[in-house]
Amino acid sequence: MKIVKRLPFELIFWITALLLLATADIHDHGTGPHFTLCPLANMGFTWCPGCGIGRSIAHLLQGNFEESFKQHWFGLPALLILCSRIVTLIRLNLKNKKVLNLKYKEERYV
Template identity: 75%
Template sequence: MKILKRLPFELIVWIMALVLLGMTDVHDHGSEPHFTLCPLANMGFTWCPGCGVGRSIAHLLQGNFGASLEQHWFGIPALLIIGSRIVGLIKKNFITLKELGLKYKEERYV
């Protein structure tokens, strides 16, 4: 439980975002009404440069590579960028936690 408290909030957010995207039931943008956070779509615009990236990542996580590319071409690079950020945060915090653990053991025996 102490390790969970020391994990950075950003790491938890990225992992939760990917888990939730992987569990999402993906709908096409114009197929049926759905909730969106996109300000341009909420103002009534039919095209947005970022719309579809989340759906593209969701398709990727569900193994639908063709559908992912149809939604947005940036889904694959976005998933790679987010994945590399998660790995970097894990490595950084593993090293920090390891150093803290060693310092704690050294202080305890002195």
């Protein structure tokens, strides 16, 4: 548990989000009731510029590339951006840990 407490919240959030999308049971919009965080859909609008990105990423993570592109064209770029952000956060976290460990070692030997 100590490792999880040391990780940045954003890193945990994005990894969890991608894991949930990878294991999601995907329903097409309009084929039945489904939960959505989209404020426009929750207000009753039938069209939203971001509608389908989550399903698109879920299809990508499950290997359905054609269906992913049908859901939303920005699914692949969004997934690449999220993966890039995760890698950046991991690198920053590792770099900070090394710097902290060096400072600690220097203080111990002085």
